[in-house]
């Protein structure tokens with residue numbers, strides 16, 4: 001990951017409670033609403049704002065792709081009244097200028113997801129990885145819109161996994177790196193990930209390992225995918241299933257040992 005990406009993933013966390021301001025109550029002090037937003041469209045449950053001529057159907061296709069995978073793999077579906085605002089600025093300068101007055105702690109990030117009560121918002125700006133950023137932050141939004149709480153490593157693991165468009169995942173540099181590391185017998189430590197107290201403590205290696213566990217659970221077998229799905233269903237039902245490692249340990253303790261061999265096998269199959 002580049003330093004820039006790490007900055008986005010790092011401080012101050014995957015999402016934050018935000019009570020000071022919402023887009024609906026802004027007067028956009030020096031400009032009118034119509035002057036500021038070249039695009040203002042509703043795309044199903046998403047309300048899109050953009051400062052430039054961003055094609056709504058292109059954004060919609062990416063967000064729908066994320067939702068489709070969450071539904072297909074994990075049976076996670078938002079309710080019909082779930083609304084998420086996506087606000088895209090024309091430049092990093094415009095994005096920072098806008099947020100500096102309201103959320104200064106977000107200035108080092110390339111894109112952010114904010115939640116304020118029942119309001120869910122994503123902020124990003126135009127650059128070549130914009131759609132990747134929107135997929136990442138939208139994953140956070142759907143998870144938090146759907147589940148009463150989201151374990152940190154699952155929150156970031158799914159966002160990191162789904163930010164790549166499906167057809168590009170097999171060529172991921174991170175995948176090659178993980179395959180190489182697992183050749184030595186190393187494997188990502190799930191219990192270590194589960195012990196991270198907050199997003200502000202996550203390092204780039206933690207993001208990588210959260211992604212790796214997500215990749216493993218979604219793709220290794222029907223068994224791993226169902227364990228993952230059932231764990232999230234328990235959270236969705238309001239239960240307290242404990243950590244995922246405990247959950248898996250009660251059902252099949254051998255599963256956690258297979259994560260290394262999963263990536264080693266991919267090393268061969270993807271050549």
Ligand SMILES: [Zn+2]
Pocket residue numbers: 009014136140155156159
């Ligand atoms: Zn994130």
